[in-house]
Every structure is written in C-alpha cells, then in structure tokens.
Amino acid sequence: MPPRTSSPMPSSKPTPVTMDAVYTAPGYLFRRMQQIAVALFIEECRAFDLTPVQYAALVTISTHPGIDATRLSAVIAFDRSTLGNVIERLQAKEFIARKPSPEDKRVKLLYLTKAGASVLNEIMPAVDKAQARMLQPLKPADRKTLLSLLTQLVDLNNEASRVPLRAEDALEHLGRSG
Amino acid sequence: MPPRTSSPMPSSKPTPVTMDAVYTAPGYLFRRMQQIAVALFIEECRAFDLTPVQYAALVTISTHPGIDATRLSAVIAFDRSTLGNVIERLQAKEFIARKPSPEDKRVKLLYLTKAGASVLNEIMPAVDKAQARMLQPLKPADRKTLLSLLTQLVDLNNEASRVPLRAEDALEHLGRSG
DNA sequence: GCCATATTGTCAGTATACTGTCAATTAAAT
DNA sequence: ATTTAATTGACAGTATACTGACAATATGGC
Helix, strand or coil: CCCCCCCCCCCCCCCCCCCHHHHCCHHHHHHHHHHHHHHHHHHHCHHHCCCHHHHHHHHHHHHCCCEEHHHHHHHHCCCHHHHHHHHHHHHHCCCEEEEECCCCCCCEEEEECHHHHHHHHHHHHHHHHHHHHHHCCCCHHHHHHHHHHHHHHHHHCHHHCCCCCCCHHHHHCCCCCC | CCCCCCCCCCCCCCCCCCCHHHHCCHHHHHHHHHHHHHHHHHHHCHHHCCCHHHHHHHHHHHHCCCEEHHHHHHHHCCCHHHHHHHHHHHHHCCCEEEEECCCCCCCEEEEECHHHHHHHHHHHHHHHHHHHHHHCCCCHHHHHHHHHHHHHHHHHCHHHCCCCCCCHHHHHCCCCCC
8 A cells, every 4th residue: 555645754634535545445446346246146147046145155065965054154254144044045945955963963964955956057157157247358368367366365365354264175174074 | 267067068967066166256256355355454443443334435525525425325336225324323423424405405415523534534554554464465566466457347347336436527517516 | 971162053233235115306308 | 387307315125244142062171
C-alpha cells in the first residue's frame, strides 16, 4: 500500500481520505470478484437450483462418500456452523442422505443420492462455463498468471482464516478407519 | 478450464469428479481470498468495531458528504438492500447522521459525525496493515502483477454483478445539483 | 475405571449479500 | 394537468459467514 500522504513531516492533522482507500485495497477487489463470481455462477446454473457453496459440498461428498460434516468443512475450508445449514438444504432437496455412524454416535455420515449424483453430472458444463466467463476478459496468458498467483496466495494465507483448508491427505491420518 | 476427462470419444458415462472441480475453480479461489481478507481486516481492526463494508461506507460518506443511500451503493458497488442495514448500524454507533433532503422527500442524506471522522482517521493504519498482510506472502513484483490483473478483471466484469460500480464521475450527471 | 479434555453437531446472535415487493414520491409523457 | 414511469428507502425471505456456546459423546492421562 502506498502512503496516503506525502507529508515530509509527522503531523497530527487528519489525513485527507480519497476513494483510493477503498478502490485500490486488495480486500475490496477480492470482495468485488467474489460478488461477480457468484453472480455468474447463479446465472449459468439457474436451471439446477444449486449455489456455489452447495456445489462444492456436493463435489466433496461425491469424492468422499461417508465423510462427516466437520471433515467436509475442513476439505473445502467452509465454516462448520455455516455448513450445517448447507447440508440441511442439500438434504431437503434430496441430493444427499445422512446416516448415523456405527462407530461414533455423534457423527452423521454424508452420501450422495441418485438425484445428487445426477445433478452433479449435469451441472458440470454450466459450472465450467461460469468459471471460464469470469476470466474471459483477460488475455489467456494473464488468466494463467492470475490463477497461479491466486492459488499461491490462498495457499500461503491458509492459516489466516478461521477454517484453514485441510486437504484429503491431511485428513487421512485423522481418519477413523486409517 | 481444462477438460475434466480426456476421453477421445463422446460418452454418456458419468464424468469422474475430482476435488480439482473445486480447488482450481477461480470462483472458489476468490471466495477463499475474500474469507481471508475479511479475517485479516477484523483481526487488525478489532479495536475499532468496524467491518470492511462499514469501513468502505464510512470512507465514501467522508468523501461524499450528503450522499444518499442509493448513490452510496453505486459508488462502492454494494447492494442497496444490504446497505440499508449497514447504514443503520453505522448510525447506531453514531458514526454517521441522516438528514432528510429538502429537495426530495424520499431521500435521506448521509453525513459523518465527529466520532465517525475520528474513527476513520484512527483506523487507517490498521486497515493498511491488513491490506498489506494479505499480499505479504507474495514477492513484491507478484503483488503488483496480481493487483493489476485483479483491478482489470473487476473493471472488465463490472456489469456482471447486480450492482455495477458507478464511480463518482459517472454519478455527477445524475446529481440533483448538476 | 475415572476424570479432564477434545470433538461433533447444533443453536443463537450478528453481519453481509441477493431477490422480489411495496408505498411514497418524483419525473416524464402526452 | 393527469396518467404513467421511475426512483427511493424499506421490508420479507433466503443463503452464506463468523462468534460463542452447549449437550452428547469419545479419548487421553492416571
């Protein structure tokens, strides 16, 4: 961040504020891009009644059948409290089913239903289209650069959020069956 | 987006899904960075009782005294409905005041209070620190590149969100006094 | 085996976001 | 001038997010 003033001397006068304090802040730009990304996802996937978060949860349950809510939250780095409601909605739509774990009475295991597997398969092209659209305005080389820097940044800042991502391999040694 | 399969022939078989369908999607990465950006902002600004959105609103009211809620929403590209609650909270904290417009009985004009101007002045260093922290893990040259690409992308996708940004100059010719 | 500790799912409370709607008011059309 | 359009702020409803708490259950140290 460049300094907001170029005063050569320290001063107690109020700093003059400009809109640059908003527009050039990376946090503001990330917020805008998130809004845009969600809007494009919803637009492309209107026919499927799935939000971006619900899609991510569905993909993860598909690749990790029998995962529980806490581990699901770690694999996609979504808040555990938030995920409770997401799971409820996916269950209400009958895209997933929950079964109590025989090993741990606290845990409820998550599985895709036929309808869930079906909608996941069908929504893929629309999701890809939305993801492509949000980078479309950039030149192909710039898209690659941005995606690379973004991936690095998310990874390097992993511990900064409440729910850091703990990918599959990081979960294996925590597993009840491993 | 790379194709999810490398099948040489069209097929009706279900596509094998991997976590890449989540992890490599730009929309997912933007969501993560937004989470991280908010977490860092809240952490650095804990002493000031201001959220990122409230901060952006306060900056804008500071640079546009007497702006109304609808124009405020256009200048920072936040949803009008959402902004109503944000304004209420800023008013409850006595950081802003609302006065009815003498020219238009529908409109309520927004002004910073002394306390609002004061908190805005005091929070600046913490905000700058948070913004710097989220890019810190990258090399300086990469930070510049990312910020540049991100700025371009937000600008070029401006119309994709519900509330496109209409900056100050775009508002002037809509103004009641212009 | 018992007790302190940790984990799981859940819940209440707050704060963004978006959709759609509405009454009051203003501006535009004719 | 009167009907029509658009605008403004507000509201209800849904969906993320995070904080902090809680009961039920598991696990570890001893």
